[in-house]
Amino acid sequence: MSPLPAPANPSVTPASGTRPLRRRQGSARLSVGFILARHFTLCAFANFVDVLRLAADEGDRSRPILCNWTVLSESSDPVTSSCGISVQPKERFGDPARFDYIVVIGGLMEEEALLPPACHRFLHEAAAAGVPLVGVCTGAFLLHQAGLLQGYRCCVSWFHHADFLDRFEGLDPVTDQIFVVDRDRLTCSGGASSAHLAAYLVNKHVGPAQASKSLHIMIIDEALQADKPQPGITMDFKTRDPMVLRALLMMQQNMEQPLTVADIARRIGHGKRQLERHFQAAVGTSPQAAFLDMRLSLAHHLIVTGNRPILQIALECGFCDSSHLSRMFRRRYGQTPQAVRVTRV
Numbered sequence: 001m002s003p004l005p006a007p008a009n010p011s012v013t014p015a016s017g018t019r020p021l022r023r024r025q026g027s028a029r030l031s032v033g034f035i036l037a038r039h040f041t042l043c044a045f046a047n048f049v050d051v052l053r054l055a056a057d058e059g060d061r062s063r064p065i066l067c068n069w070t071v072l073s074e075s076s077d078p079v080t081s082s083c084g085i086s087v088q089p090k091e092r093f094g095d096p097a098r099f100d101y102i103v104v105i106g107g108l109m110e111e112e113a114l115l116p117p118a119c120h121r122f123l124h125e126a127a128a129a130g131v132p133l134v135g136v137c138t139g140a141f142l143l144h145q146a147g148l149l150q151g152y153r154c155c156v157s158w159f160h161h162a163d164f165l166d167r168f169e170g171l172d173p174v175t176d177q178i179f180v181v182d183r184d185r186l187t188c189s190g191g192a193s194s195a196h197l198a199a200y201l202v203n204k205h206v207g208p209a210q211a212s213k214s215l216h217i218m219i220i221d222e223a224l225q226a227d228k229p230q231p232g233i234t235m236d237f238k239t240r241d242p243m244v245l246r247a248l249l250m251m252q253q254n255m256e257q258p259l260t261v262a263d264i265a266r267r268i269g270h271g272k273r274q275l276e277r278h279f280q281a282a283v284g285t286s287p288q289a290a291f292l293d294m295r296l297s298l299a300h301h302l303i304v305t306g307n308r309p310i311l312q313i314a315l316e317c318g319f320c321d322s323s324h325l326s327r328m329f330r331r332r333y334g335q336t337p338q339a340v341r342v343t344r345v
Contacts, residue, residue, distance in 0.1 A: 028056075030205045032069045033091075033099040035119060037142055040107035042081040044137045044190040047218075048103065051198035054214035055206055066206050072102075074118040082107045093118065096126035101186075101201065106138030120146045130184065136197070137190030144168055148185070155180040157189040175253060177246075178228045196224045237290060241282040243270060251291045255298060258318040261287045296332045299325060303337050310337050 032052060036045065049069060054060055056067035073079065073089035080086045096102060102123065104115070115123075123146050127133060135143040140154045156173045174180050179188035179197040188197040195218060203211035203223070215223055228242065237248055246268045250259065259267075264287065265275040279287045299317040302308060314325035326336045333340065 047195035055210035104139035
């Protein structure tokens, strides 16, 4: 596997006056403190830690030499993940400046998962000391609830896009790429993307060889840069074209109020004609036709799997009314929505 390229990406905003990493006792080049929310996502946490672990030593011997990491808490009580497995914190909060990054791992969206006041105080102390803060999975929600994301771009999973908009009015989170680096705030969508964000940090502060080695041992084919589109539900469209994938995800997130092709192209930073050419080459159709097909596929799924009124389904899928849906539906499936519902098994 080829080494990671040097970090240079239009979706990574360089810090202004970023503090240099502190050199600590020993040879550690990267020190990370983790805060785990109640019912955190174990996969996101494990992927991040394993990249650090594998980069820190020869082979997979796991000694914290080039990197070190620890789980922080206001108490020594175990923190239970969303899958029921608990992790024991190793250190109390203390001085945040002993770390190069503080990483908040989020998980289930529920009231009891909110961070306690002592954690908010620690995060504000870290921010005041210039320690970069990282939000993983729904960690972006937790950083924002702590008042630490104002004025920053942040990344959340496409799956939680609507939740973020509901909770934080006026913000427009990034949901069409796997992570975002904006000065001293770093956020990622969780899951496998946390490994790529960790590799970005290892590449930057330890070296590209160590970052590549970590991903290779984890059976991850290649390092992905920040603007790699998030995988999502793109219906029947099979393509690896990043521009098309980002457009499909944008469509998916705006089913109820469909965007024009020009709007989609503008939001992903390309021209309308360029986007149309990419769609034709990648999936053999136009963006307009792809969006209509996606909305009809969703409508069909809702009709055959539930009992919601046809009008409600029509509106949720971006059609003017049930008659509009019926016309488009019959052209695609040869039957009206009502007929499909009557004949479903």
